[in-house]
Amino acid sequence: MSELDELMSRDPINLSSLDIDAIIAYHRKARARRASGEKPIKLAQPTVDISSISSKLISSVKPTVKIERKI
Amino acid sequence: MLDESLLTIGSTSPFLPGTSIQYAWDSTSLGLLKTCPRLYQYTLLDGWASRDESVHLRFGIEYHHALETYSKLRATGASHEYAIRSTIAETLIRTDGWLVDYNTKAGKYKNRDTLISLVVDYLDNFVDDPCETYIKSDGTAAVELSFRFELDWGPEVNNITPTPYLLCGHLDRVVRFNDHLFVLDHKTTTTTPGEYYFHSFEPHNQMTLYTIAGQIVLDAPIRGVIISAAQILLEKPHRFIRGFTYRTPGQIEEWLLDLKLHLNLAESYAEINHWPMNDTACDRFGGCKFRGVCSKDPEVRHMFLKTDFIKLLENERWNPLASR
Numbered sequence: 584m585s586e587l588d589e590l591m592s593r594d595p596i597n598l599s600s601l602d603i604d605a606i607i608a609y610h611r612k613a614r615a616r617r618a619s620g621e622k623p624i625k626l627a628q629p630t631v632d633i634s635s636i637s638s639k640l641i642s643s644v645k646p647t648v649k650i651e652r653k654i
Numbered sequence: 655m656l657d658e659s660l661l662t663i664g665s666t667s668p669f670l671p672g673t674s675i676q677y678a679w680d681s682t683s684l685g686l687l688k689t690c691p692r693l694y695q696y697t698l699l700d701g702w703a704s705r706d707e708s709v710h711l712r713f714g715i716e717y718h719h720a721l722e723t724y725s726k727l728r729a730t731g732a733s734h735e736y737a738i739r740s741t742i743a744e745t746l747i748r749t750d751g752w753l754v755d756y757n758t759k760a761g762k763y764k765n766r767d768t769l770i771s772l773v774v775d776y777l778d779n780f781v782d783d784p785c786e787t788y789i790k791s792d793g794t795a796a797v798e799l800s801f802r803f804e805l806d807w808g809p810e811v812n813n814i815t816p817t818p819y820l821l822c823g824h825l826d827r828v829v830r831f832n833d834h835l836f837v838l839d840h841k842t843t844t845t846t847p848g849e850y851y852f853h854s855f856e857p858h859n860q861m862t863l864y865t866i867a868g869q870i871v872l873d874a875p876i877r878g879v880i881i882s883a884a885q886i887l888l889e890k891p892h893r894f895i896r897g898f899t900y901r902t903p904g905q906i907e908e909w910l911l912d913l914k915l916h917l918n919l920a921e922s923y924a925e926i927n928h929w930p931m932n933d934t935a936c937d938r939f940g941g942c943k944f945r946g947v948c949s950k951d952p953e954v955r956h957m958f959l960k961t962d963f964i965k966l967l968e969n970e971r972w973n974p975l976a977s978r
Contacts, residue, residue, distance in 0.1 A: 591767065595746035603743050610774040617891045 668974050670817060674699055674924040675809050678802070678820040679917070680974035681860035687920055688859060689938065694920075695929035696944050701966040702959055704943050706760040712752065713764035717884075718826060718840055720745045720773045722798045725787050725827060729795035738777050745773060763844050763886050772842070775892045776884055785829035785838055785880060785896075788872075796828035800977045801871045807914065809921050819917060822974040823860075823867055831880065836898075837868040838880045847883035852897035855881055862909045865901040877901075 587609045590602055598606075613623060668678035676683065676698070686694040696702045720741050727737035749769065754761035788796040802822040809817065827838040839861070845851065855861050861879045868876035878900035885893040901909075923929045936942050947958045959965075 591746075595743070595750050598743065598746065600739060600743075603739050603746075606746075606770065607738060607742055607774055610771045611778065613771065614775055614778075614891045617887075617889060623889060 690932035691929040788828040
């Protein structure tokens with residue numbers, strides 16, 4: 584696990600200003616590396632979209648009032 | 655001078671009670687209706703959404719929120735480094751536990767890591783932003799302004815108290831650029847924001863509405879919208895390009911006349927509870943997400959909707975009246 588992965592995996596409430604600065608510094612260095620043509624380092628990747636899973640369990644009601652009007 | 659009585663908070667239903675007649679419209683709902691009434695029905699009325707959509711929506715919300723946080727801090731006199739640190743700290747807290755499927759294109763480009771990287775790059779790129787944020791009369795920055803204003807006509811429905819149509823939306827930022835006022839709108843894209851990209855905003859439903867909204871809310875001659883496009887790139891630095899789109903008074907007048915006709919048609923569709931397909935729009939924007947449904951026999955479409963889409967709760971659906 585890289586230093587960035589470790590910082591990103593922590594509870595963000597517990598991150599210090601120095602930790603946040605380290606994350607920002609990482610992205611600035613990554614930008615400079617990309618600009619020079621260097622390939623980016625792959626980060627650890629979680630793979631589940633929790634919001635879409637929970638939304639699958641949901642149903643809803645359709646409006647049903649009838650309105651008489653000529654078109 | 656900003657008329658703050660036209661800004662809005664809270665959220666109520668955008669539909670007349672007990673009907674499918676929408677009286678509060680924003681650019682998203684209006685755009686769906688104009689593109690295809692059936693697309694509008696599936697999305698706005700029935701609440702069907704694709705799984706990728708939640709990723710795009712969440713990414714957009716967090717990106718906008720981060721830039722709003724930064725702009726507000728800078729408007730109070732905070733330094734770039736202080737404002738960026740606070741913005742990233744808040745964004746990390748807001749997105750804690752947000753997991754996406756990196757195996758999809760949406761998840762590969764739009765996730766927590768690319769969000770943080772895009773925000774850092776954007777803020778560094780525009781550290782000396784030539785667009786100066788407009789400061790409201792209360793001394794706060796004109797960012798993320800939720801607006802609503804009444805039109806002088808409304809739906810014609812029997813037995814329901816006359817209600818005027820409302821136009822609503824969110825202006826990302828109002829800025830002064832070269833002594834002129836503009837609405838500035840943030841866009842994220844994975845494609846190149848070149849000439850073709852910026853041409854797509856002329857004519858453009860959202861940009862015309864935002865020009866009108868800016869003029870009404872600020873009571874000032876807003877000339878148009880600055881589109882601040884951010885291209886998300888994985889192997890190169892993200893790109894940030896801005897383009898201008900202007901609207902003349904004649905174009906605005908024409909748009910409002912067309913709007914009247916579009917909304918009148920929407921009332922008719924709601925009354926007969928049938929939202930026709932615009933089968934010339936199925937190919938647009940790389941293909942409509944509901945094409946696989948609309949191409950099936952009407953009797954079996956509901957099964958394909960249930961299989962391929964998720965149905966959002968009423969309070970999760972797109973609501974033009976919801977404040978951010």
